[in-house]
Every structure is written in C-alpha cells, then in structure tokens.
Amino acid sequence: MATAVETLGKLERRITISFPLTDVRTEVEKRLKVQARTAKAPGFRPGKVPLKMVAAQYGYQIESEVLNDKVGRAFNDAANENNLRVAGFPNIVPKEEAAEGQLAFDATFEVYPEVVIGDLTAVEIETVQADVSEAEIDKTIDILRKQRVHFHTKGEAGEHGDGGEAIAANGDRVTVDFVGSIDGVEFPGGKAEGYAFVLGEGRMLPEFEAATLGLKVGESKTFPLSFPEDYHGKDVAGKTASFTITLQKLEWAHLPEVDAEFAKSLGVADGDLAKMREDIKVNLQREVAGRVKARNKEAVMDALIKVAELEVPKTLIAQDSERLAEMTRQDMAQRGMNVKDVPFPAELFAEKAERRVRLGLILSQLVGDNKLQATPEQVKAQIEDFAQSYEDPREVLKYYYSDRRRLGEIEALVLEENVVTYVLGLSKVTTKAVAFDELMGSNAQA
Structure with missing residues (x-):
C-alpha cells in the first residue's frame, strides 16, 4: 500500500x-x-x-x-x-x-522534469569551415620529416655533410653536464650528467638555452637563472640560481629528403610523391572534417542549453559525477599512473555532469518530439565511415556489430548528428572560415 x-x-x-x-x-x-x-x-x-x-x-x-x-x-x-x-x-x-x-x-x-524548448527558428548559431591547402600539406610533410630526423656529430664530415661550424645553435641536439646552486648550496634536481635536449624546442628555461647557444664541445659557462614564480619545483620557484654547464656532445639534425624513399617510409609502395601528397591531403581533410563537425556540434549544444528551460534532477547529476570520477580514475590507471590512494571527489565533476545531464534531457525531448532516432542504415554508414581508415574494414564492422554496447555508442553518435542537422535546419546559421592551424589547435568536445 x-x-x-x-x-x-x-x-x-x-x-x-x-x-x-x-x-x-x-x-x-x-x-x-x-x-x-x-x-x-x-x-x-x-x-x-x-x-x-x-x-x-x-x-x-x-x-x-x-x-x-x-x-x-x-x-x-x-x-x-x-x-x-x-x-x-x-x-x-x-x-x-x-x-x-x-x-x-x-x-x-x-522525477524527470518538463523540458520546454524555445523557438529554434530564432536561435543564432555560428558554424565554422576550413580548407586544406597545399601549404597545410607542406607543413605536414615538414612535421613528418622532423619525426624521422637523424642526428650526426656536428663538424665531422659524413654522408650528409658536416652540419657546419661545431658551435651550438638552435636545432642542434646538445648533451651537457650541469650543476646549480642557490646561495652557494646545491639543490635537489639541480644537477645532471649527460643530459640531452634539442635547442630551440623550449624544453629548458630560456636562460638555460641562451647560455648553451654558441658553446663548443668541452666549453663551460656559468650564468644566473631565475625560476618563474609558478615553476613546478616549489622549493626553487621565484628564486635565482647560479648554474654551470659544460657541453659534452654536439649533434646536428639531418632531415630526410622528400624523395621516393621518404614516400615509401609513409606507406606509398611505389614511392610516387604525387600519390604521397594526395594521401596526406585525404587524411588531413578527414581530420579537418572531424574537427569542424565537433566545433559545429558544440555550437548547437550551447545554443540548445540557452534556449531550453528545465530543472535538472540532482540525483542524476550526482550519479553522473560519480561515473565521471570513476572513468577518470580508470583512464589514469590505464596510462600507468598510480591512483590507488588518490582521491577523486565526485563534486569536482559536478559542473561537467550537470551539462551532460542537461543536454541528455534536451536531446531526449527533441528526439522524441521529432522522431530523430538513429536508423539502422545511418548506423551502418557511420561504422563504414570509421572503417575507411583501417586496413580491414570488415573487422571494424564485426567489432561493432558483435557487441550491443559498442553499437549503442554509434547509435548515440548518429542520434546527436541527427539533432545537429535538425537544429541547424531551423536556426539562423552563419558560417565563419577558420584557419587550419586554429582549427587543429582546438579541443572542442561534445
């Protein structure tokens, strides 16, 4: 009763x-x-x-x-x-x-709230678009060359030359011994032998790199170095130390030539450079399309949050906060981090959880009201699109269709895309062109 x-x-x-x-x-x-x-x-x-x-x-x-x-x-x-x-x-x-x-x-x-979605035809949404030009392909080739860099002793003649005068310059890999002290006392972490880094990559503090520039093997230099106030080493943050460095080894960077052998190293069997550039372009276009889609979906979700009125159940926020905390713990553990005794308070994830729950309720209302559910044909097309970047597309299809949970993830993705298409079809949309570098540097997430 x-x-x-x-x-x-x-x-x-x-x-x-x-x-x-x-x-x-x-x-x-x-x-x-x-x-x-x-x-x-x-x-x-x-x-x-x-x-x-x-x-x-x-x-x-x-x-x-x-x-x-x-x-x-x-x-x-x-x-x-x-x-x-x-x-x-x-x-x-x-x-x-x-x-x-x-x-x-x-x-x-x-209880679940009533979700009231405002007039979507009055909503203004700015979407983005980006293109892949020859310049982006050239930049990508440069990156690929740097990933395959070889270092040779600077000043010694070899198959690829001698690298110029044997003086440390940006782009060179240097191996140094160093010791640092504050008020005449050495401090933990301030001493090393055989420490290697590439000049100009910003791995070391600017004063350290500046002092290394111009040195020859065997030469030493003593210089002051001021640690930033926000330096990760709290014991030395904001303090000035005296460092002495000695250059032990100097190597110059040899980048591979863009030739048939280079193309073959990228998987182009016949070494055809035109085919190599086309493959790079296709991969970049796929990446750009994914980033554009993510940015535009985020813009739609932001608009829906503003136009929809609803109370979000605290119970659902608490449950999702705990879920996010556990997902974070598992992710860090899989990365090899020891999180056994690390606390993961659920309240730290409450803001993100509130947004996720709010969007889930809004999307559920839109899907139900407008019949935007994912169709089997859409799900299959999405999986086939994923499979294009794999050697054996059939294995990708089998991977998803053999597990209902995995298939559900694809269905949810298609459902979101259906919502995005529906909202963009009703709202006032403007499109802004964004630079390739700006787009690739973004981390938009739904």
Missing part, C-alpha cells in the same frame, strides 16, 4: 509505502525452507540441517533480501500507478511510526 504522492520541491517527491509484517515473515519462512534443501552444517547430511540452524545462519540475509524485494516492488507499483517518471534511485528509509502489524518506509525521490 502507498500513500498519496507528496510534493517536496520542483522535482522532489515522497511517498510512504507499507505492507503487513506477516507478509514478510511468510516469505522469509518460505525462502528458509528452500535454503534448507541444500544447507550444510557439521554433523548433518546436506538438506538435513534443522530449520532453526538454517535460520540462525541465513535468516538475517534472507530477511534483508525479502525486505528489499518487497519495498522495491511496492515502490515501483506506486510509481507506475501515479504515472511517475522517477529520475535515478529513491532514498528509502524506515518510518518510525507505523500501524500495528505493519512495516512502513518513506521513499524520497526526484
């Missing part, structure tokens, strides 16, 4: 559920008898253990199970009878005052 629904807040509700104590006792006895058929105890054959001993061993556990079952069933029945869409899990606590022979519980919970 359940009482009438009490309204405690905009979304919070409470009902009291109760049932006869005899119902619980009857069910407990029934389950104890079932348990007794297989119960074991010293001195008794299986199934011959006295019921009192079975009750002593399993009674508490069985009683808890019966209560959970009856309370859960009674709550679900009450929610269905009152047409309640319960958000998250209810908080159920025993009620102190109950009629004689009855057990009573208060169930406090939240």
